[in-house]
Amino acid sequence: MARSTFPRDRFDDLPDATGRIGAHRAEPTRLRGWIVFLWAAIATLVLIIAGIFGTLVLSGRISLGADDASAPTFSASPTTPAVIDTSYTVVVLNGTAEDGLAASLREQVIAAGWADDTVETGNSDTTDFAQTTVYYLRDTDRAAAEGLAQTIGGAQIAQSDFLQPTDDPNTPDDESDVKRLVVVIGLDRAPGSTPAATAP
Known part of the structure; x- marks a missing residue:
């Protein structure tokens, strides 16, 4: 060790320290x-x-x-109220192989208030239509469709342009304004039949 050239002072007489001097921190784990x-x-x-x-x-x-008032309540979604509107013409089609269903349903519709000349009958293109259905064209026709479905009982309703009149440009009248409901009789009204299809 090199000799110090500085003059001696009182710190030179202190004994040499042993061990560590100062703060030593452990390495974090x-x-x-x-x-x-x-x-x-x-x-x-x-x-x-x-x-x-x-x-x-x-x-x-x-x-x-914790009282009963806090229990959730469920309400049915609002539905269109059904109305019996005999201003609509009605077409009744037999969607089964059972004879006489269209004529029988026609009599039921007439008995509910429709005029004899406003209810027509015919046969659907299929003989295995599943569920008797009332078809309507416009949203505003829904209530009348509901009313007719309830009148004949057990029928469902569906919005469609099926057999709805279209305007003939060669005539002065607008035939599309005619209000019409179309009923397709399904196998649910044919005794002993098994539903197999859903399209008229």
Whole structure:
């Protein structure tokens, strides 16, 4: 060791220290980092759950009350009220192989108030139509279709342009304005038959 050229002072008489001098920090372990990350993840998850729960409570989707008034209630969706509207012409088609169904249903419709000359009958292109259906054209025709379906009983309704009149450009009248309901009789009205199709 090189000799010091500085003059001696009172610190030169101190004994040499043994061991470490100063602060020595241990190298952080990887496990401690994972613990911090885990706690942060848990805290984040708790905050998210609390936020979702609070939002549901404030929006009324969750009620903290225990009485019966807090139980969820269900209401049926509003439907178009059925009306018997005899201003519509009615076409009755037999969608089965059973003879006489169209004529019988025609008499039922006339008995409900339709004029004799406003109800026509015929045969569908198929003989295995499944469910008796009342077809209507416009949204405004739905109530009348519901009324006719209830009149004949057990029929469903469907919106379609099936057999609906179209305007003839060679005539002054607009034939598409004619209000018409089309009934296709299904195998549900034919004794001993098995429904197999759903299109007229």
